[in-house]
Amino acid sequence: MDNENEIVVEVKQGLLKGKVRTDFRDGSYCSFQGIPYAKPPLGKLRFKAPQPPESWKGIRDATEEGNECYSRHVFLQHIVGSEDCLVLNVYTPEIFAKEIKCTLKPVMVWIHGGAFLCGSSKFELYGPDYLIREDVVIVTINYRIGVLGFLKLEDPTLDVPGNAGLKDIVSALxxxxxxxxxxxGDPNNVTIFGESxxxxxxxxxMLSPLAKGLFHKAIAQSGCALNCWAVGYNCTAELAKHLGLEGTNEKKVLEKLQEIEIEELFKAQEKLDHNFYAYKPRPVGxxxxxxxxxxxxxxxxEPIKIILSGNYNKVPLIIGYTSREGMLLEVIQEDKSNLQVTTNFEDAIPHSYNIKRGSVxxxxxxxxxxxxxxxxxxPTNKDMEKFHILITDSYFLEAIYRAAKLHAQTSSAPVYFYRISLETRLNFFKNxxxxKAPGVCHGxxxxYLFKTMISPEIEPDTIEExxxxxxxxxxxxxxxxxxxxGRKKEEFFEDFWQPVTTDIHFLDIGRELKAGIDPESDRMKLWEDIQNHELKRCKL
Structure with a gap:
């Protein structure tokens, strides 16, 4: 240590100076923030796959957070960040010293949500205080979002096929x-986890060959690749139109998009329709x-084809949902006095079902x-509970449930399924x-995993703790x-959590932990019947 609060380590790119922090119970851990894992994606690298990080001379200061990726703040909605944002943070109970070798610890890599449009790894939302106490290494990462991370061009020679933001995550891994x-941290024991x-x-x-061998377990909280909102499309023509480039060929459009100021590009991006619809993909994703x-x-x-083929990264998986994911659509509606509910139920049919809108x-x-x-x-906004349940199923659960079942069928690794029903002061989105309606909101x-800027003080022996x-x-x-x-039964584990088999075993995470089989079975049967029976019958 340079002084009692500073630490220096050496990574492949050079020396890093971190610092010691204290968690919510005054335990200490080491913090290294704003570490570049790829070259800044600027100029001609805008929209391109990430390049390896550059080395530096001297000691790089990693005591403060780096830039978040250019977007609107997830809560405050003002514009934040920079294009130079491909950084990660490492929080560890201890560091390697030449004279004292440490035991390598499990690594947990957090991937933030935000509809592929906003969000970051910032400490204000993802403080490691709770998880770090379990003797694991926590890594939180930024990845490009919006059109910067998901622009897609059809011409393969232009080298912008899409998914740059997901390739950023591969580079971080x-x-x-x-x-x-x-x-x-143990590079042979890496768990990726994320929400939304x-x-x-x-x-x-899990489905990408580029990520093979880079992680060993996965946790998917309230989202999966089969969700209707987790699919994008080529929005280049729409973006070009908003920039006055309608009819221009892709090469010229790319040249313009790489030259313009980020502020102008972002204004054009905001003119795209980013609303959540079950029945069509989103422009960014x-x-x-x-x-x-x-x-x-x-x-x-297609993700569903990859899963059914069995040709993917088969690792142990936790996947699940909150009891009322659909409250999210109420949370994001600005006019709380005139809440909008679904009145055209074609809107609730996921586009992955491939049903032509307006057809019989x-x-x-x-x-x-x-x-x-x-x-x-x-439907009226006088009974929001029915709306919450419909959106929970249509936008989230039918796909998450399907993914859990299919992975259990096609993978030799265990799949653990959960539902969250716990309500306390820490359910901050709903609060x-x-x-007032019952249930646990998306997010x-x-x-319960991260200390945030609005987390209350955690008193000992409370339901929150x-x-x-x-x-x-x-x-x-x-x-x-x-x-x-775990390897031993914890004192508060009321029930053993079994993996999914031909039975959909799940754990309800509430004030108690209760195991069960086939949650929301009647509701899920509806969606299975639509896919397996109704569509076939109507096509005859």
Missing amino acids: QWIQNNIAVFC AGAAAVHYL PVIEKTYNRNKAFLTE ISKHVADKIKEFYYGSEE LANI DDLG KSIKKFTKLWTNFARSGNPN
Whole structure:
């Protein structure tokens, strides 16, 4: 240590100066922030796959956070960040010293959510205080978002096939393989975990040949590659139109997009329709790189085809959901006095079902959905609970449930499925939106894993402290061994969490931990029937 709060380590690119922090119980850990894992993607590197990081001379200051990627702040909505944002943070209980060799610890790599449009690895949302106490190394990363991370061009010679943001994550995982042992992290025991778009990214990494061997376990919280909102499309023509480049060929459009100031590019991006729809892909998100070099492509086939083929990175998986994911759409509606609910039930049919909107089949399926969720009633904002359940299933659960079942069928590695029903002061999305209906909102699990800028003080022996301990034990047990139950029965583990088999075993994470089989079975049967029976019958 240079002084009592500073530490210096050597990674492949040079020397890094970190510092000692204290967690929420006054324990100490080492913090290294703003570490570049790739070359800044500026100028002609804008939209391109990430390049290896550059070395530096002297000691690089890693005591403060680096730039977040250019976007709107996830809560405050003002513009933040920079294009020079491909950095990660490492938090570790100890570091390697030449005179004292440490025991290598499990590594947990956090991938933030934000609809592939916003979010970052910043300490204000993802403080490691809770997880670090379980003797693991925590890495949080930035990756390019918006069109900077997901622009797709069709001409393979232009080298912009899409998914640059996901390739950033691959580069971060490669950096971790090369350097994490310096921080007492085990490069042979890496768990990737994320929530929402971060969970979808985790799932995409399982399906990508580029990520093979870079991680060994995966946790997908409230999202997967099969979700309707986790798929993008080529929005270049729309973007070009907003910039006055309509009809220009792709090469000229790319030249212009790489030359203009980031502020102008961002203004054009904001003119795209980024609303959440079940029935169509989004302009910014993961895409299939059909015409690109297969050795460099992140994704070359539909996710569902990859899963069914069994040709993917088969690692132990935790996947699950919050009991009312659909509250998210209420949270993000600005006019709380006039909340909008689904009235056209074709809107609720996921585009992955490949049903032509407005067709006889589409209208028939829409009627089935309306009848199931509303019966003879007409939807109004006086009964938001029905709306929450519909959106939970249509936008989130039907795909997450399907992914859990299919991976259990096609992988030799265990799949652990969960539902979160826990409500305390740490459910900050629901509490911030002042939602009174029952259930746990999308994102409310984050408060049990990370200390945030709005986390309350955690008093000893409260439900909040007990719940943090349960969550962090389950997640770190899994990171350690691939089994969330751990090697010994914890005092608060009321039930053993079994993996999915032909039965959909799951763990309900509430004030108690309760095991069960086939959650929301009636609701999931509706969606399975739509896929397996109704569509076939209507096509006859």
